[in-house]
Amino acid sequence: MSMTLATAQQAPVRGKARTRMLPYVLLSPAVLVTLLIVFLPMLQALVLSLHDFVLFRPTQMPFAGLGNFAKALADPVFWTSLQHTALWVGITVPAQLLLGLVTALLLNQRFWWRPLARAVVIIPWALPSVVIALMWRWIYDPNAGVLNDVLVRLGMLQGAFPWLADPGTSLYAIILTLTWQGFPFFAVMILAGLQAVPRDLYEAAAIDGATPWQQFWRITLPSIAGVIATAALLRLIWVANSIDVIFVMTGGGPGYATHTLPLYAFIKARTNLDFGYGSALAVIFTLLLAGFVLVYLRRTTRAID
Amino acid sequence: MRKMQGAALAALLALAAGTAQAESTVRFWYHFDNPDNPVADLVAKFEAANPGITVEAENIPWNSYYDNLYTAIAGGNAPDAAMVKLFAQPRLVEMGALEPIDDRVAGWDGKADLQDDLLKINGGPDGKQYYLPVQYVVSYLYYRADLFAEAGLQPPKTCEDFAKAAKALTRDTNGDGQPDIWGFGFRGGKGGYDHWGPFVLSAGAKFEKGGLTSQPVVAANTWLVDLYRNQKLFPPSAPNDGFQEIIAAFQQGRTAMTIHHIGSSAGMVKALGDKVSAVPVPECNGGRWTSYGDESLAVLSSAEDKDAAWKWIAFLASGDANVEFNKATGQLPVTKSGAANWTLHEKRFVDATVQSLPFAHSLPAVSQTADFVNTVWPAAMQRALTGEITPEQMMQEIEQLYAP
Numbered sequence: 001m002s003m004t005l006a007t008a009q010q011a012p013v014r015g016k017a018r019t020r021m022l023p024y025v026l027l028s029p030a031v032l033v034t035l036l037i038v039f040l041p042m043l044q045a046l047v048l049s050l051h052d053f054v055l056f057r058p059t060q061m062p063f064a065g066l067g068n069f070a071k072a073l074a075d076p077v078f079w080t081s082l083q084h085t086a087l088w089v090g091i092t093v094p095a096q097l098l099l100g101l102v103t104a105l106l107l108n109q110r111f112w113w114r115p116l117a118r119a120v121v122i123i124p125w126a127l128p129s130v131v132i133a134l135m136w137r138w139i140y141d142p143n144a145g146v147l148n149d150v151l152v153r154l155g156m157l158q159g160a161f162p163w164l165a166d167p168g169t170s171l172y173a174i175i176l177t178l179t180w181q182g183f184p185f186f187a188v189m190i191l192a193g194l195q196a197v198p199r200d201l202y203e204a205a206a207i208d209g210a211t212p213w214q215q216f217w218r219i220t221l222p223s224i225a226g227v228i229a230t231a232a233l234l235r236l237i238w239v240a241n242s243i244d245v246i247f248v249m250t251g252g253g254p255g256y257a258t259h260t261l262p263l264y265a266f267i268k269a270r271t272n273l274d275f276g277y278g279s280a281l282a283v284i285f286t287l288l289l290a291g292f293v294l295v296y297l298r299r300t301t302r303a304i305d
Numbered sequence: 306m307r308k309m310q311g312a313a314l315a316a317l318l319a320l321a322a323g324t325a326q327a328e329s330t331v332r333f334w335y336h337f338d339n340p341d342n343p344v345a346d347l348v349a350k351f352e353a354a355n356p357g358i359t360v361e362a363e364n365i366p367w368n369s370y371y372d373n374l375y376t377a378i379a380g381g382n383a384p385d386a387a388m389v390k391l392f393a394q395p396r397l398v399e400m401g402a403l404e405p406i407d408d409r410v411a412g413w414d415g416k417a418d419l420q421d422d423l424l425k426i427n428g429g430p431d432g433k434q435y436y437l438p439v440q441y442v443v444s445y446l447y448y449r450a451d452l453f454a455e456a457g458l459q460p461p462k463t464c465e466d467f468a469k470a471a472k473a474l475t476r477d478t479n480g481d482g483q484p485d486i487w488g489f490g491f492r493g494g495k496g497g498y499d500h501w502g503p504f505v506l507s508a509g510a511k512f513e514k515g516g517l518t519s520q521p522v523v524a525a526n527t528w529l530v531d532l533y534r535n536q537k538l539f540p541p542s543a544p545n546d547g548f549q550e551i552i553a554a555f556q557q558g559r560t561a562m563t564i565h566h567i568g569s570s571a572g573m574v575k576a577l578g579d580k581v582s583a584v585p586v587p588e589c590n591g592g593r594w595t596s597y598g599d600e601s602l603a604v605l606s607s608a609e610d611k612d613a614a615w616k617w618i619a620f621l622a623s624g625d626a627n628v629e630f631n632k633a634t635g636q637l638p639v640t641k642s643g644a645a646n647w648t649l650h651e652k653r654f655v656d657a658t659v660q661s662l663p664f665a666h667s668l669p670a671v672s673q674t675a676d677f678v679n680t681v682w683p684a685a686m687q688r689a690l691t692g693e694i695t696p697e698q699m700m701q702e703i704e705q706l707y708a709p
Contacts, residue, residue: 055379056400056672142542143559152481159483162541165493167691253494254544255688270372271679273379 042286048279055273068280078281080256081264084171085285088260089240091172095179096239097232100186105220107187108194118191125184133248136177140164164250167257174249174258178239186231193227194220233296240289261285328357329610331617334374335388336367343633351620358613368495371675378402378605385608386618388439391599391667392674395430399672403435404604409615410434415623418640427601430670436601437622440636442566443665444499444586444596445657447573449474449561451580452486460582464504464528464589467562471538474561489532490560491539493690494547498668498682499596500564504529508590512669514708517700525590526696530689544687555581566598568635570654583657585664597665600636673706681706 052064072078107118124132139147140163151157163173201219210218243263246252252259252267259267262285269278335344348360363384365373371393377383378400389397397403410416410424419438427436448460452474461467471488478485492500508525510517533539540546540554548565555563556576564586573581586595602618604611620626628643637658638644647655668674681703689699 055375056396143540143554143557159481160541162545165542165545165691167688167693250545251495253683253687254691255684255693257687257691257693267680270376272676273375 045279045282048275049283051276053274053276053279055275064276068277069284071277072280072284077256077259077264078261081259081261084258085240085260085262087171088175089236091175092178092182092239093232093236095175096182096235097186097228099179099183100231101190101228103183103187104190104194105216107191121184121187123184124181125188127181129181129242129244130248132177132181133245136173136180137164137249140173165254167254170250170254170257174246177249178242178245181245182235182239185235186228189227189231190224193224197223230296230299233292233299236292237289237296240285240292261288329613330359330361331386331608331610331614332384333360333362333386333614333617334365334370334384335362336365336370337634338367343629347621347626347629350626351617354620355613355616358610358616360617371679375400378607381607383605383607385610386602386604386614389436389601389603391427391436391601391670392678394427394436395670395672396675397603398429398431398435402605402607403429404606404608404611404614405429405433405435406437406604406615407434409619410437413619415619415640418623418642420639420641420644423639426597426667427599435603437603437618438599438601438639439618439622439627440600440631440634440639442568442598442636443658443661444503444564444566444598445583445654445661446586447555447563447565447569447581447583449555449558449577449580450582452561460584461562461587462584463587467587467589468532468536468538471532471562472536475538484537486558487540487554487560488538488562490546490551490554490563491533491543492546492548492551492564493544493683493686494550495679495683496548497546497686498678499598501529501682501686502594502596502666503564503586504589506666507588507592507594509592512671512707514704517704517707518697521590523697523700526689526700530696530699533690534692544690567637567650567654567658568598570650571635574651583654585657585661593664595661595665597667598636599667600634669707671707677703677706 049068050064050066051061052067053061103121107114107121111117139145142148142160142162142165145160145163147163148157148160152160161169164170197220201223202215205215205219240260241262243260243266246258246260246263247266250258252263261281265278265281265285268281269275272278337344342364344362344364348362351360352358374383374387374389374393375396378397383402394403416424423438423441424434427434427438429435446460448470453460453470456470456473458470458473459466461470467489473488474486475484475488476486477483491497505522505525508521509519510522516522533543540560542550546554551560551563552565552569552572554560556573558577570583586593602621604614604618608614621630622639624640624642627638627640628646631638631643632649635649637650637655638647668677685694685699685702688694689696694702
């Protein structure tokens with residue numbers, strides 16, 4: 001009898017411990033998977049970046065310390081790529097944001113084919129990057145491309161211009177492509193934000209005699225500022241990392257004219273098989289991006305709290 | 306639910322039976338541009354003749370073929386046999402990825418039928434034999450016979466003739482003040498070194514210290530870059546143009562000359578008929594250089610069943626199989642019997658190939674050549690063409706790779 005009593009008394013205590021452990025137990029598979037597929041490769045890249053590791057000499061892997069990093073700082077292609085990355089992000093994200101904002105405002109108006117328009121706008125975002133890159137390569141083609149044809153017919157160009165083969169225009173031509181691809185993301189995010197703005201604010205403003213511009217500046221923009229900031233940060237990280245469109249359109253050429261830092265790291269590792277140097281470039285770039293990632297993480301955690 | 310379990314079990318059993326039947330599997334990597342390729346038929350034929358061996362042939366896209374191959378080898382997931390080019394051999398040997406086949410070749414009854422010297426050309430850097438040739442080509446000059454006749458020109462024999470012809474053939478045909486036909490379709494993108502070699506390497510270039518930056522070689526490169534930058538005899542897109550662009554431009558009549566090998570002759574004839582012909586590349590700077598395009602087969606050292614892998618590559622390099630293989634790639638068979646009855650190509654293209662053999666070269670068999678082909682040459686050439694660096698700096702960059 002006393003034994004049964006004892007067990008009965010102990011049970012709730014054990015149960016409480018179990019309840020306390022339960023969240024961790026439930027989380028552990030996800031944490032484990034994340035550790036394995038995200039943090040382990042990151043750690044590996046960090047280790048590789050400290051070694052001279054060339055893939056076709058797999059048995060030799062001398063420790064190089066910060067040698068690869070010093071090499072990067074002395075490498076003119078590194079600085080060119082970094083500069084291109086700044087242009088790439090600095091132009092693409094604001095351009096996508098502006099275009100997305102205008103699109104969202106238009107799509108928030110009432111017109112009879114609005115559902116169709118909303119669906120159509122998504123298309124660039126829904127297409128695979130490789131398809132987009134190939135499509136735009138043809139658009140820019142100096143011999144058969146539609147862009148040159150239109151510009152020549154309009155008299156804006158004397159003759160066909162090699163947009164992707166000229167180092168002065170190739171990066172901007174790809175930036176235009178990426179802007180086209182990415183603006184629907186902003187449009188959709190901002191549209192969702194717009195629909196959450198209470199209607200009565202506008203009614204009140206209208207009664208107070210606010211012009212549409214004042215309504216936009218005083219009501220709309222402050223209401224969607226949070227959405228815009230989050231979307232822009234997220235997009236900034238994505239755009240900075242994205243190499244697929246550049247890789248397909250020019251492969252980084254002509255020369256180094258469309259090299260961005262992640263692309264340079266990829267080419268060094270995958271084509272030149274220099275994984276040590278490639279990893280060092282990737283680590284440097286991660287550190288540069290980390291600042292933006294931190295801001296994003298702080299925003300999202302604040303939103304959750 | 307029970308039904309599904311039963312089906313899954315049945316599938317598993319079938320799978321087990323399948324693997325039990327084949328005693329060994331050969332994983333084979335190759336690259337074909339041609340979409341209707343006969344490898345499935347060849348595999349079926351081989352498997353019928355060699356019961357117990359299954360061949361899993363995988364077509365890997367050419368642009369990333371070597372990236373994939375090296376990565377697979379380093380990652381321990383290499384194929385058992387693969388199609389390989391000479392420029393990759395030093396690096397593959399350095400990686401220890403290749404299986405020597407000297408003994409197997411010596412005891413092989415197909416050896417006598419191989420064209421003379423091909424085994425020697427394909428010999429390994431350490432004196433061992435790793436490569437079994439399967440096809441070969443030589444780059445030559447395609448030209449538009451009709452445009453040349455119209456302009457009263459002969460196909461160029463020297464660089465001077467070449468520049469003269471390119472100048473005469475770069476024309477504005479629709480009167481908008483801009484050329485619509487360019488004299489020469491130059492390949493400034495990946496793989497374009499075989500367009501560059503005839504004009505620059507012919508000037509006595511050597512891949513060693515001072516051998517690429519000597520005055521005649523730099524002058525030759527300056528001359529070539531000038532044809533694009535100042536004389537504007539190549540299409541404006543030349544710096545980025547790759548295989549598809551130069552072939553399409555020539556077939557569509559937008560260029561009057563270009564350089565490629567017999568592999569594209571069928572498509573050229575289909576598009577242009579008798580209007581297209583070919584001659585060896587011009588003699589430049591007192592020398593002549595054209596690219597020997599090779600393709601061989603190799604057994605990888607990691608292959609589980611090397612005998613089976615050898616049987617498969619030996620099959621592809623001999624008899625009817627080699628003829629079938631080359632009919633698909635449009636290149637030339639490596640067997641004497643195959644060459645004797647070869648009817649696939651028009652005679653003028655075979656002639657241009659054979660006439661080019663005496664001065665056909667491959668790139669140096671050293672590890673740096675892979676980087677030269679894949680990144681150093683394209684990046685340097687593109688920047689020289691767009692004026693970011695001088696032709697001399699381009700040569701210095703290449704020399705830096707070979708002789709730091």
